[in-house]
Amino acid sequence: MAPVPKPDPEQSGETEQFEICCPSCETCFRGQEELRGVLVECGECGHQFEVPEKEGQTDPQAEKQTGAQADRQARANRRPERDASRDSFFERIPKVNTPLPSVSDDHVPDSFASHTKAEFREPATPLQVMLGVIAVFILVVTTVFLIIGTRHGGALDGVGFDRQLLLAGFASLMAMGMLIYSNPRFWIVAVFAGGGLFALPFALKWLPQPVGEPSELAADMSPDGEGEEGKKLMTPEQLRDWIGMEPLENERKRLLEKGSSKDVLGLWLLNVESQYVPMIRDYVIRTMEASLDTHEFERENDNYLLVISGTSRDLDALSEVAQALGNVNALHRELGVVEVQVVDDNFKPAPLDKLINEKHADFYQYNLKDLKSIDMQRVEEAVRRLSTAEPILLRSDISSRMLELLESPWFEKKGELCGALLAWAPPDGEAGKVALEEARKLRNRGEEVPREMVALCIQQQTFEVLPLLHELWLEQALAWESLLTQLGPRAEPMVLGSYEDTRGVLRQSASRILGKIGGKDSLQVLRNASVVSPNPETRIICKKSIAMIEERLGN
Numbered sequence: 196m197a198p199v200p201k202p203d204p205e206q207s208g209e210t211e212q213f214e215i216c217c218p219s220c221e222t223c224f225r226g227q228e229e230l231r232g233v234l235v236e237c238g239e240c241g242h243q244f245e246v247p248e249k250e251g252q253t254d255p256q257a258e259k260q261t262g263a264q265a266d267r268q269a270r271a272n273r274r275p276e277r278d279a280s281r282d283s284f285f286e287r288i289p290k291v292n293t294p295l296p297s298v299s300d301d302h303v304p305d306s307f308a309s310h311t312k313a314e315f316r317e318p319a320t321p322l323q324v325m326l327g328v329i330a331v332f333i334l335v336v337t338t339v340f341l342i343i344g345t346r347h348g349g350a351l352d353g354v355g356f357d358r359q360l361l362l363a364g365f366a367s368l369m370a371m372g373m374l375i376y377s378n379p380r381f382w383i384v385a386v387f388a389g390g391g392l393f394a395l396p397f398a399l400k401w402l403p404q405p406v407g408e409p410s411e412l413a414a415d416m417s418p419d420g421e422g423e424e425g426k427k428l429m430t431p432e433q434l435r436d437w438i439g440m441e442p443l444e445n446e447r448k449r450l451l452e453k454g455s456s457k458d459v460l461g462l463w464l465l466n467v468e469s470q471y472v473p474m475i476r477d478y479v480i481r482t483m484e485a486s487l488d489t490h491e492f493e494r495e496n497d498n499y500l501l502v503i504s505g506t507s508r509d510l511d512a513l514s515e516v517a518q519a520l521g522n523v524n525a526l527h528r529e530l531g532v533v534e535v536q537v538v539d540d541n542f543k544p545a546p547l548d549k550l551i552n553e554k555h556a557d558f559y560q561y562n563l564k565d566l567k568s569i570d571m572q573r574v575e576e577a578v579r580r581l582s583t584a585e586p587i588l589l590r591s592d593i594s595s596r597m598l599e600l601l602e603s604p605w606f607e608k609k610g611e612l613c614g615a616l617l618a619w620a621p622p623d624g625e626a627g628k629v630a631l632e633e634a635r636k637l638r639n640r641g642e643e644v645p646r647e648m649v650a651l652c653i654q655q656q657t658f659e660v661l662p663l664l665h666e667l668w669l670e671q672a673l674a675w676e677s678l679l680t681q682l683g684p685r686a687e688p689m690v691l692g693s694y695e696d697t698r699g700v701l702r703q704s705a706s707r708i709l710g711k712i713g714g715k716d717s718l719q720v721l722r723n724a725s726v727v728s729p730n731p732e733t734r735i736i737c738k739k740s741i742a743m744i745e746e747r748l749g750n
Contacts, residue, residue, distance in 0.1 A: 218244055319377065327377035330370040334388055337366040338395060345399050358540075359396040367392040431529050438463055440530060442492050443502045455505070457486075460513050461532035462501040464520070471542045472499055475520060478569035481605035482516045483508050519569055544573060551580065559588040566596045574600070575608050582615035594619045598629055609633060610645030617651055627655025634663060646674070653681050665689050672704035680711050687713050694720055702728070703736050710740025718744055 215230070216223040219242035230246045237244070319327075341363060344351035351359060367389035374385035438461070447459045462479060464472075472491050479501060480489050486505030493499055503513070510526055513533050517523050521538035544550075545561035552558055562584075565577035578600075581593060597616050600606045613630055620626035630651040634644045644667060652660035661682055668675040679686050690705055691713075697705050706724065709717040718741060725737035 323377040326373040330373035333370045457505040460503045463534045464499040467537040586619045613647035613651045627652045627657030672701045706736045710743040
């Protein structure tokens with residue numbers, strides 16, 4: 196068999212390749228024949244060397260080389276010994292995208308060869324460098340702005356958490372995109388940097404607020420501060436002058452002269468819009484059980500001193516109440532004042548289309564926010580909207596807030612609230628216990644007990660409501676008959692016990708109830724009433740009730 200001839204590279208269209216080894220780092224590459232005699236740069240270590248000619252072939256330009264160039268050519272021709280373990284780098288190629296000086300007129304090609312596993316490390320373009328610098332600048336500036344701006348008196352002081360999070364998220368996305376584009380190999384670093392910036396508002400939110408310390412006030416708020424040097428911790432005397440404590444002290448003197456045991460407290464409101472001040476005043480009067488002598492006094496820079504008169508609650512209770520207004524900065528116990536940085540977003544209503552459209556994704560979230568509002572009108576409207584809505588989302592949060600409102604002495608629409616709880620309260624009995632307690636309070640005060648409140652007790656199987664419901668039924672039989680019937684056989688002994696004392700409409704109502712829930716004990720009473728009752732309509736009702744019981748008992 197004749198040997199297969201080796202294909203000629205020139206005839207097959209392929210270019211013959213040979214091995215090139217760097218004399219500095221001993222890294223080997225594959226190169227094409229036209230690189231012989233050309234000065235190249237190692238793609239691994241950056242060393243420049245000249246590719247040697249083939250053995251036995253002379254360079255026509257060798258006689259023109261200087262002594263230094265000849266020495267370099269000799270070093271390049273001496274192939275150093277290399278470790279065989281580096282053969283895994285055999286397919287690596289030199290870096291050729293940097294202009295190289297040449298010792299001859301030979302042309303340096305754009306690439307050394309065609310490769311199956313080529314690794315190029317191109318230098319960063321000016322655009323990549325610029326975007327990388329801008330990304331770092333955005334990360335640093337946004338981080339500093341969030342940290343400093345959210346401090347007391349800063350540019351973001353009073354700005355809602357959602358807006359701070361939006362700012363951090365937008366900046367982090369921009370920075371991550373620019374960093375990844377500028378250097379894709381370090382995408383993990385870019386993701387960590389952007390994620391850290393996005394998490395910064397959460398960290399700032401969880402930092403504890405200073406309580407019980409004197410206020411650190413900017414120069415435009417302090418009476419004698421100037422510039423950065425004027426930002427300092429104020430003494431109680433300076434704080435007294437800054438707030439203007441005279442109205443609060445005069446109110447205290449007035450109550451003392453009247454011999455009142457009630458106290459007078461102050462609420463120092465910072466950066467609050469004037470349109471929200473009456474709403475805040477009404478809210479504080481309700482929650483602090485204060486008198487109508489509570490008044491607000493305007494100060495400079497949109498600050499207000501609210502003098503809370505005739506309250507029996509202490510400064511710590513006022514601090515808890517003030518948390519619904521914004522950030523509690525400090526409790527000045529020596530002055531009897533709570534300092535609050537007001538957040539205006541707490542008072543701004545949500546878009547109407549999101550509040551009334553149950554199919555909207557934010558319907559439940561915005562109505563829950565209105566339930567927590569200090570504006571009673573918004574709270575009552577949220578209760579009405581939720582009373583007809585399906586408890587699909589946020590059921591636990593919404594029902595818990597409704598129970599808080601039911602227990603609060605200042606919320607008046609408790610009937611509508613219990614109507615909403617009929618749909619929202621979980622079947623654990625807690626809502627029934629709260630409703631029964633509130634019903635007893637109303638009964639003891641001689642006030643009307645809402646029908647929805649008793650219905651909530653029955654739905655929650657709070658059967659301790661039976662004596663109260665029986666009293667209400669004796670007073671208004673037709674109004675409470677259906678609810679008493681819902682208690683079933685539990686109500687039979689109590690209805691039978693009062694049957695002989697009933698007359699007219701009440702006797703007819705009792706007969707109907709016994710017909711629906713009664714047993715053998717009710718049969719004898721109804722049979723007797725169907726004979727001796729002077730009212731023919733009552734006798735007819737008793738006969739119908741007897742028939743219902745007998746049918747139920749199978750007689």
